[in-house]
Amino acid sequence: NAPLSEVDPEIAEVLELELGRQRDYLEMIASENFVPVSVLQSQGSVLTNKYAEGYPGRRYYGGCEYVDVAESLAIERAKSLFGAEYANVQPHSGATANAAVLSAIATPGDTILGLELAHGGHLTHGMKLNFSGKLYNAVSYGVDPESFVVDMNVVRDKALEHKPQVIIAGWSAYPRQLDFAAFREIADEVGAKLWVDMAHFAGLVAAGLHPNPVPHADVVSSTVHKTIGGPRSGFIVARDMELAKKLNSNVFPGQQGGPLMHVIAAKATAFKIAASAEFKDRQERTVRGAKILAERLTADDSRAAGVDVLTGGTDVHLVLADLRNSAIDGQQAEDLLHEALITVNRNAVPFDPRPPMVTSGLRIGTPALATRGFGDAEFTEVADIIALTLKGEADVPALRARVEALTARFPLYPGLAQ
Numbered sequence: 001n002a003p004l005s006e007v008d009p010e011i012a013e014v015l016e017l018e019l020g021r022q023r024d025y026l027e028m029i030a031s032e033n034f035v036p037v038s039v040l041q042s043q044g045s046v047l048t049n050k051y052a053e054g055y056p057g058r059r060y061y062g063g064c065e066y067v068d069v070a071e072s073l074a075i076e077r078a079k080s081l082f083g084a085e086y087a088n089v090q091p092h093s094g095a096t097a098n099a100a101v102l103s104a105i106a107t108p109g110d111t112i113l114g115l116e117l118a119h120g121g122h123l124t125h126g127m128k129l130n131f132s133g134k135l136y137n138a139v140s141y142g143v144d145p146e147s148f149v150v151d152m153n154v155v156r157d158k159a160l161e162h163k164p165q166v167i168i169a170g171w172s173a174y175p176r177q178l179d180f181a182a183f184r185e186i187a188d189e190v191g192a193k194l195w196v197d198m199a200h201f202a203g204l205v206a207a208g209l210h211p212n213p214v215p216h217a218d219v220v221s222s223t224v225h226k227t228i229g230g231p232r233s234g235f236i237v238a239r240d241m242e243l244a245k246k247l248n249s250n251v252f253p254g255q256q257g258g259p260l261m262h263v264i265a266a267k268a269t270a271f272k273i274a275a276s277a278e279f280k281d282r283q284e285r286t287v288r289g290a291k292i293l294a295e296r297l298t299a300d301d302s303r304a305a306g307v308d309v310l311t312g313g314t315d316v317h318l319v320l321a322d323l324r325n326s327a328i329d330g331q332q333a334e335d336l337l338h339e340a341l342i343t344v345n346r347n348a349v350p351f352d353p354r355p356p357m358v359t360s361g362l363r364i365g366t367p368a369l370a371t372r373g374f375g376d377a378e379f380t381e382v383a384d385i386i387a388l389t390l391k392g393e394a395d396v397p398a399l400r401a402r403v404e405a406l407t408a409r410f411p412l413y414p415g416l417a418q
């Protein structure tokens with residue numbers, strides 16, 4: 001039982017360097033967050049040793065009396081957080097949750113209708129190399145070429161044209177809220193099931209800052225590690241018990257074997273935190289931070305330099321910078337920001353004229369910095385640093401110094417050593 005630094009110094013060094021990177025850079029990848037120390041504790045616990053195939057009270061292994069308590073807590077907290085009668089907290093990831101959902105509500109060969117990947121959809125919503133595109137007849141709706149917003153008339157036309165068995169509402173890169181009631185109406189009109197993938201905005205829903213899809217959808221899937229800020233993993237909720245048996249059996253044994261009980265315990269803790277006033281405050285700072293960033297990137301001086309924001313703003317935790325008219329492309333912007341100690345990811349904009357490895361956009365998210373403690377003043381400073389960079393006026397050493405001043409004022413995991 002020697003420590004990691006003795007058993008495997010190479011991996012110990014990776015952990016230490018990664019902690020340093022997370023501390024030194026401003027993390028603005030929209031799908032990332034920092035879990036609290038309490039979540040790190042569960043994930044690094046002896047619960048990783050336990051096999052627990054089955055569900056609480058109905059396991060295929062002995063000795064599950066304590067992990068049953070953890071999973072039941074996670075289930076009850078997920079239900080209460082999202083106003084659901086049903087929850088399954090076993091999916092190892094968002095993609096596994098989605099595989100289980102699709103196999104529960106569709107049969108291979110069925111038609112599924114989701115948001116186009118290049119317009120902000122996710123791989124599991126029908127991309128041709130993903131199980132969802134291989135097993136199902138995947139068709140898509142896109143955003144409007146002028147407004148970049150999902151037009152419900154187009155969704156309805158596509159649904160009437162293709163008569164899908166499943167309609168998917170949800171996204172990985174979209175700065176506005178979807179109209180779940182309108183999706184429900186269309187699903188009813190064509191006899192489709194409505195599946196909402198709230199992976200990105202689940203934290204906003206939990207805080208009451210985004211409409212809750214649960215009352216409208218037949219089933220809702222999510223990750224826990226994005227806006228919720230919990231362990232890397234997935235879960236499924238539904239407003240009633242109608243699909244409960246099918247969903248449970250399609251998670252286990254359909255997609256998975258033994259659940260990760262250490263991660264499930266960490267999910268329980270993350271859901272408990274998500275019901276707190278402190279969490280709501282954090283989500284409010286997250287959304288306000290994104291709005292501050294959008295305002296800065298649409299200011300006159302930004303627009304004059306060819307920098308803009310898709311849809312003209314944001315209602316959520318991310319901004320999609322539009323660099324189609326800028327001399328700096330997505331790749332160059334990502335690299336320049338990296339030099340200034342800011343981590344973002346380049347992202348193709350819909351109808352992108354530049355190649356996919358280059359792109360004309362950036363996806364910039366505020367959840368991790370809000371978790372770090374940032375409020376309006378800090379997000380204003382960050383927005384200014386990003387705007388200067390994207391305008392091509394970056395004096396990189398000066399911007400780095402401004403970032404260093406911010407990271408020093410908001411220490412990450414103080415006292416933690418890896």
Ligand code: PLP
Pocket residue numbers: 031092093094095096098122124170171172197198199200223232233234
């Ligand atoms: N669904 C959406 C909308 C996502 O954005 C993502 C992650 O990027 C996933 C599902 C998949 O989550 P995971 O990476 O945990 O498989």
